[in-house]
Amino acid sequence: MIVIGYMLVCLVFGTTFLAIKVGMDAAAPPFFSAGMRFFIAGLILFLWSVWRGKASFKLLMHKEMLINGALLTFGTFSTLYWAEQYVASGVAAILSATGPLMILLLQVIVMKQRSSRRAVLGCLIGFTGVILLVLPSASIVASMLAIIGCIAILVGELAYSSGALYAQNVIQRHRDSSPIALNAVQMIYGGLLLFVLSGLTEHVHVDVVFTREAVGSLLYLTIVGSMVGHSLFYWLVAKTNPVFPSTWLYVSPPIALLVGVLFYQEPFTWVMGLGVVTIITGTVIVNWESLRQLDRRGKKRREISLLADRLSNS
Structure with a gap:
């Protein structure tokens, strides 16, 4: 299930950069659009969790839910949505790939945790692969807004990395609550913060929000x-851990590249192919220990299953 979940995350998140860009190119207000996305999704998931008995409304009263929403949703996506008005989606994907590296840096520098050289090397290799993959087809406009947009995405990734680490503690404190419910509450709070920012900075026009592309x-x-x-x-x-799921940021550019080649006739060069191989290599290196543990668990389950079959046939 972990491997399947990881593959789905990579597939879903690999298409979101382009989807955001489509909305921004349709002149949709970035903060309001992001707020609508996360508040609606969070509210539906939370009410569904309450209906199934997996969460209670008391979960909304915990301050760590607000902190988590401010980091994972508000901090990450307010900057990304705003930046994609001026930065190409491919460039945004490159900059977003700094997430796992920032997590490792925060663990080592701020939290004083030890990290293996293999994990650091894997992050560096993966990030190099993202550059090789996307850079040949990314059009970077050397304008002040584009530069500020790139910086904004990096700031958002720092918030994302902090949120991913903080989320681990939140999950431990609320073991009785479903991870989906915890995610829903932080999206609700993140969406509300985005609405506040939108109200302070944007003029929302109905005719722009409800265009076909924006909707x-x-x-x-x-x-x-x-x-x-x-x-x-x-x-x-x-x-698993905060680093393993975050490596989807290395796999998303190949997915975006494939969609572009198949549906938009975007070019594919040997440099991009080298980038794909490098990304996969870096991802495997980062997750080497986790993959070995999954492999051992799989072998153990197969051994138990074989033993059960023998007992049932005897």
């Missing part, structure tokens, strides 16, 4: 990107 982008990002993708990500953090 299509919002529906896809709300249902597939947030309700499915972020719930799976939160579940993976609970089942």
Whole structure:
């Protein structure tokens, strides 16, 4: 289940950068669009969790839910949505790939945790692969807004990395609550913060918000990107560690590249192919220990299953 969940996260998140770009190119207000996406998705998932008895309304009263929403949703996506008005989606994917590296740096520098050289090397290799993959086709406009946008995405990734680490503690404190419910509450708070920012900085016009492109982008990002993708990500953090799920950021550019080649006739060069191989290599190196543990668990389950079959046949 962990491997399947990871593959789905990579597939879903690999398409969200382009979906955000479609909405921003349709002149949808970035903070309001992001707020709608996360508040609606979070509210639906939370009410569903309450209905199934997996959460209670008391969960909304915990301050760590607000902190988590401020980091994982508000901090990450306020900057990303705003930046994609001026930065190409491919460039945004490159910069977002700094997430796992920032997590490792925070663990080593701030939290004083030891990290293996293999994990650090894997992150560096993976990030190099992202550059090789996307850079040949990314059009970077040397304008001040583009530069500020790139910086904004990096700031957002720092918030994302802090949130991923903090989420691990939140999950431990609320073991009785479903990871999906925890994710839903932080999306609700993140969406509310985005609405506040939108009210202070944006003028929302109905005719712009409800264009075909803007509505299509919002529906896809709300249902597939947030309700499915972020719930799976939160579940993976609970089942593994903060670094393993975050390596989807290395796999998303190949997915975006494939979509571009198949549906938009975008070019594919040998440099991009080298980038794909490098990304996969870096991802495997980062997750080497986790993959070995999964392999051992799989072998153990198969041994138990074989033993049970022998006992039942004897």
